[in-house]
Amino acid sequence: MRLSEEITECIEMDKDLFSELSERIWGFAELKYHEFKSSDLLCKALADEGFAVERGLAGLKTSFVGSYGSGKPVIAVLGEFDALAGLSQKKGSTVREPIIPNGSGHGCGHNLLGVGALAAAFAVKKYIERHHLLGTVRYYGCPAEENGSGKTFMVRAGCFNDVDAAFTWHPGTVNGAMHLSSTASIMANFSFKGKSSHASASPELGRSALDAVELMNVGVNYLREHIPDRARVHYAITDAGGFSPNVVQSRAEEMYLTRAEKPDQVKEIFERVIRIAEGAALMTETQMTYKIVGATHNLIPNTTLHQTLTQFMNELKYPDYNEQDLKFISEIYQTLDLSEKKAALAQLSSEQIRKADKKPIADWIDPCPEQERFMQPSTDVSDVSWNVPTAQCMTATWALGTPFHTWQAVSQGTQRYALNAALFAGKALACTAVKVMTDGVLRERAKQEFTKRLNGVRYECLIPEDTNPPQD
Structure with missing residues (x-):
């Protein structure tokens, strides 16, 4: 047989x-x-x-x-x-x-x-x-x-x-x-911590974590023009900080998935994503932390x-x-x-x-x-x-x-x-x-x-x- x-x-x-x-x-x-x-x-x-x-x-x-x-x-x-x-x-x-x-x-x-x-x-x-x-x-x-x-x-x-x-x-x-x-990948959570306040009565006292998330996304959008053709950067907002527009959001979080053809490339692009997140935190006077939660070669x-x-x-x-x-x-x-x-x-x-x-x-x-x-x-x-x-x-x-x-x-x-x-x-x-x-x-x-x-x-x-x- x-x-x-x-x-x-x-x-x-x-x-x-x-x-x-x-x-x-x-x-x-x-x-x-x-x-x-x-x-x-x-x-x-x-x-x-x-x-x-x-x-x-x-x-x-x-x-x-x-x-x-x-x-x-x-x-x-x-x-x-x-x-x-x-x-x-x-x-x-x-x-x-x-x-x-x-x-x-x-x-x-x-x-x-x-x-x-x-x-x-x-x-x-x-x-x-x-x-x-x-x-x-x-x-x-x-x-x-x-x-x-x-x-x-x-x-x-x-x-x-x-x-x-x-x-x-x-x-x-x-x-x-x-x-x-295939592409190598790194997936990470980015968390921003700010300060809540009344969005109309005292907006100057608040520090918006949601603003930081949005600025990070804008920065990464500009990054996409300057990465290799086969590289990709995706994101999803996992916590927008609440549902009340009259409150300055003191927290916000999103997940980023970065891909590139080789491990060294994906590490380099991910480092640039981190620097953009740091810039967003600097602009909004918020605190940023990140954690890698998954990755592949x-x-x-x-x-x-x-x-x-x-x-x-x-x-x-x-x-x-x-x-x-x-x-x-x-x-x-x-x-x-x-x-x-x-x-x-x-x-x-x-x-x-x-x-x-x-x-x-x-x-x-x-x-x-x-x-x-x-x-x-x-x-x-x-x-x-x-x-x-x-x-x-x-x-x-x-x-x-x-x-x-x-x-x-x-x-x-x-x-x-x-x-x-x-x-x-x-x-x-x-x-x-x-x-x-x-x-x-x-x-x-x-x-x-x-x-x-x-x-x-x-x-x-x-x-x-x-x-x-x-x-x-």
């Missing part, structure tokens, strides 16, 4: 379990650092399968690792399970229908991500068992990917120090290896692992979908506006566009590009990739063009074709992981490429040592 056939058999035998787990996590829709039910559910599934489970890694209450086997090589499979605020949505609906107004929802498909990765870990465990292999497979439960930098904290704590290769995937609208670089792809992963994806092929699936996919596609459809089609070949016109789901496998592409977003998988050879793939769990972080992604999160695509990812990851475990030459090639790509640059975590994950 071929490796891909054996792995497929291992995963298909537990398909009902994976479907139940994914749907329940979709229903929990827990936000970063609060994924207690999702974490408990996955830990129980790991323990029931015979994994030794350790919880609370790196000070993250909802993190965990499930281990099976012994000795080297050590293979890591990364799972996520956090949701997004404001994206509550009824499953299987083709119109915007929140379950809970302003509630949370899995707009990035992490219910599928976590369970697809779990399927891979289970399959590798069964393969080790059947073939009496020496080696260890670990499932890393990684919380707070959405603006929480969970993996960065885990890397800083040394959780991946003895790992030989790491694998993960992400829901999306295409199928293929994620042979990408840029992604280091691995061609050796991605080429192997692509080979297995082609061997496995994208799973079948039925007419009912296609009807729902087409209805979701019609909810997208013209610009979203154009953006999706612009990434396709002319042949793929013809296919998509009839069936708006990517059922083909993209080739692994010779040179990595650049993606503007950031991911905490990057920090793992700076410490161990790392491979990722994406599979089409959503209709073509479905934007990330939208109600359409949430609505598709429990569909049959979405789960099949998640298990397709799990099969491809498991095949590649087993290949790496059993092929020392391939493993060494991946490590040599990893060392060459770093080119002597050492990893330095962008989150300060005295910054710990939130405990409440």
Whole structure:
């Protein structure tokens, strides 16, 4: 029996379990650092399968690792399970229908991500068992990917120090290896403290923290013209100081997310943001403090692992979908506006566009590009990739063009074709992981490429040592 056939058999035998787990996590829709039910559910599934489970890694209450086997090589499979605020949505609906107004929802498909990765870990465990292999497979439960930098904290704590290769995937609208670089990022809270006063009777006695926030934003707007093209600076006001216009606001707070192509660049831009905040405080005679709450490096792809992963994806092929699936996919596609459809089609070949016109789901496998592409977003998988050879793939769990972080992604999160695509990812990851475990030459090639790509640059975590994950 071929490796891909054996792995497929291992995963298909537990398909009902994976479907139940994914749907329940979709229903929990827990936000970063609060994924207690999702974490408990996955830990129980790991323990029931015979994994030794350790919880609370790196000070993250909802993190965990499930281990099976012994000795080297050590293979890591990364799972996520956090949701997004404001994206509550009824499953299987083709119109915007929140379950809970302003509630949370899995707009990035992490219910599928976590369970697809779990399927891979289970399959590798069964393969080790059947073939009496020496080696260890670990499932890393990684919380707070959405603006929480969970993996960065885990890397800083040394959780991946003895790992030989790491694998993960992400829901999306295409199928293929994620042979990408990305932006590095730093996220920080900026707090201003002023002095309250009556805004009409004695405005001269007040010192407005809200003025400081607004002046900081003006200053950063001018900064944006003078940073590299691929750099970004985003912000959100998290506390405007109250709701009374006749009171000079004595407090105000906002969050800034700075991105750039390399860690040194993002540090330099962030330092300039700090100086702008200091200037705003000086102008308003307020006090400013800031705290870095999350950060990520840029992604280091691995061609050796991605080429192997692509080979297995082609061997496995994208799973079948039925007419009912296609009807729902087409209805979701019609909810997208013209610009979203154009953006999706612009990434396709002319042949793929013809296919998509009839069936708006990517059922083909993209080739692994010779040179990595650049993606503007950031991911905490990057920090793992700076410490161990790392491979990722994406599979089409959503209709073509479905934007990330939208109600359409949430609505598709429990569909049959979405789960099949998640298990397709799990099969491809498991095949590649087993290949790496059993092929020392391939493993060494991946490590040599990893060392060459770093080119002597050492990893330095962008989150300060005295910054710990939130405990409440």
